[in-house]
Amino acid sequence: MIAKLPQRFIEQTKQMLGEEFNDFLESYSFPIYQGIRINTNKVEIEHWNEIAPFGNLEQIPWCLEGFYYNEQTPSKHPYYYAGLYYIQEPSAMSPVAYLPIEKGDKVLDLCAAPGGKTTQIGSKLENTGVLVSNDISATRAKALVKNIELFGFKNTIVTSEAPEKLSNSWKGYFDKILVDAPCSGEGMFKKDSTAIKSWEKYEENHFFDTQLSLLNSAEKMLKTGGYILYSTCTFNKIENENIINIFLSENPNFEIVPLNPIGGIKELNGTLRLWPHCIKGEGHFLCLMHKKYGENFESNLIQVKNKIKDFKLLADFISKNTYISLDEYIFMNDDKFYLINPNMPNHDKLRTLRTGLLLGTIQHNKFKPSHALAIAYQSHMFKNIINFSNNDINVIKYLKGETLEGDYKKGEYIVCVDNFPLGWIKSNNGNLKNQYPASWRKIN
Template sequence: MDKNTYIPENFIDDVKSYIPPHLSLEDFIDSCQQPLRLSVRVNTLKMSVADFEKEAQKMSWQISPIPWCPEGFWLTRSKEEEAALPIGNTALHLSGCIYVQEASSMLPPLALREEIHAIEGNEFAILDVAAAPGSKTSQLGALMDNRGLLVANEFSSSRLKVLAANMKRMGISNCALSHFDGKIFGDYMFECFDHILLDAPCSGEGTVRKDPNALKNWSIESNIEIAEVQKSLIKSAFLALKPGGSLVYSTCTLTPLENQQVCSYLLEEFGDAVEIIALDHLFDNANLATTDQGYLHVWPQIFDSEGFFIAKFKKRVSVAHHDQQIKKGKFPFEAFAPKAQLAFNAYLKKQFKMNALPGNLMQRDKELWLFPEHLESLRDKIKYARLGVKVGTIHKNGVRLEHELATSFGQLAKQNTQALTQSQAVDYFQGKDIRLEKLTSETGEVILTLCGAPVGLGKWQKAKIKNNLPRDLIAQGQLITWV
């Protein structure tokens, strides 16, 4: 129990005015002072749930399924093990097989699961309006199975870098990153997206179990200011949504000012064009947290989680928008030359027995990128900070492969792969070359794997594999050892 959790009296007075009658204020305060359970989500782009369960058993991790997320688990490790090796430095995490994600934050993407799984082929686009650090974005990418186009936007430049790093680690290959205030999407990408997730910036009232100081600067005035931003974002998101599409709005806060009242604003603004999709059947016992309107208002004591709010809407018909904007400027990429493309594909076939990569190869100066197939119709709508996967650097003698090609497509390789041992993996993530137990006659590039998942590239050199891990990804400290 953390009695140091800061819960101001004026916040408690405010909560009293809207806590549901079937819930106890005392239970709420007690829950806020309880430690948050560690939870992880299996990244099915890199590992199956069944394989994760086997790995957890090998390491004597105690896991229990999260009821609303088939890929989610609460996880218990010994205090000694966690102190010696944080979960973020374990092999499963470094390989991108798991993402440490709070259980209730898995709910917003799951509210779109049914719609995503109903789509056939690659001709669809999904927008994540406020994406960093990437837990929900990578969850959407896994639900999409890297099909279609996933536009992930982040307004903060520093958080955008974290988002990009997480997309690489998790093997998300159908993603385009943008760096804007989310208010621009309705104007520049009017009715472009099949489905949209708006996990809005908020006051974070539901996060006190993770951050004891989350309420240090809490005030009603701040709630009101944030709600105005949220209203502008939800209006923009609805304008960017195609007719027939779904919009999920979520926050990690509790106040109706930032939740129900923002939803009411959307309903008032667009009237009969908006339909509420009730979430009371999203999972077993969802009704315990469902409001009269059909929204999920997850209080910490209901499911022993963080506080969260999730609402889902359908856009019934197109709406009028008379202030659409058009991006200026030339698109800085051009198609990779057909002859060079054939040579590149031939190398992948020869070295890895890998077929042509799914997507469109595009060139910018000496950079070679693979764009998602569905980007064409949306590529000129806005300026993107990053598009698809950087697969190589072009030289006069061909293409030198990049780290991301391995993390995104390494599972397609049928030869020249090397499974890292525990000690080799430590060396690899610390930027060291990998010593081989015996000499090899293999040459050229090799895809390195950990826990069965691709983690990067190396180059065969008789007694070792030369490490090609980018410098910004080299880890410091203890890695992948067990007490």
């Protein structure tokens, strides 16, 4: 692997690391460390430790809900389909771990797809406040929506817009912003050989303008007193320290907030570097910045007056099948109903893929519940459940979209694995009709 590293990369990294460089090269012979991050909105860590199906897991030092694993197929276990964890490279868990998110915050993930860091932010918010997840690529943003639904978030807006356009609409709205910037991906060289080929195509400063533009857009959307966490998965100074220095020189109202290194992470002038020869992970750069002063703006919030109880078909289904309050606010788009937080920002002029939690749609004068609704709440919030243990063959059959057998009274049921919801099933005249979405089904 060492011989395949680009010469320019070797020279620049050797200059940065000095006598540590040989240790860095040796790290390319280390195993690729795998990680899962527990969805604490659905399962507490203490409970997870009791039910974890992958044996004894080693905790990741900088992320209390993150664990290294040796199991090769965590994506095949039913708990994955219940949204109990996200599969994520361990060092990629560090940016959100160091962003000081508090319950009730309004948080923006500016470059969010496919959703690893967004799901981590949402878990820290615990379905309070507002989370806006944006990715300029509409295709990538679709994967983002799926992961948000899998984790059961109700307070999230997903947009697919240029950051400059977002900053024109949402001046001074957010308490915290994550800028996990597009970069040359030097930290991915060991696990992804295509990353080296991509790197060789670009000049040294290829991403510089994009990264600086992202920070400038984030600055406009951040409240006075708020925080920006800038991160990349690359090593060179051009995309890291140089970007920060230029941003600070142009924005004297910002200051670096020194971060505390944990578990082998290196600190330099308040910023952090995760080097693969010092940690069990592939590498990251982190810098937290505080907005000391600036202009205050009055937020333009979403206009919402309707509640679940205002729509009979929706209210009848919710009251019959769940314990969800009929006083929850909803947002309507065509025939779709979304449960929302009324403190969400107005997004009329933005390309939006999701506003809050999709409850379902009206079809043929009937309310059809969404899969997102089925997995957004804990099982005790549903009136009718069918519960299987994780080693029951019926769980796999359900996830594959196959027919289940059982004598249940007519109605809608939530299928659960060990009391964690997986999705809907409908009983009618002794038949169970599998409602698990085709696009989500377990293939093997």
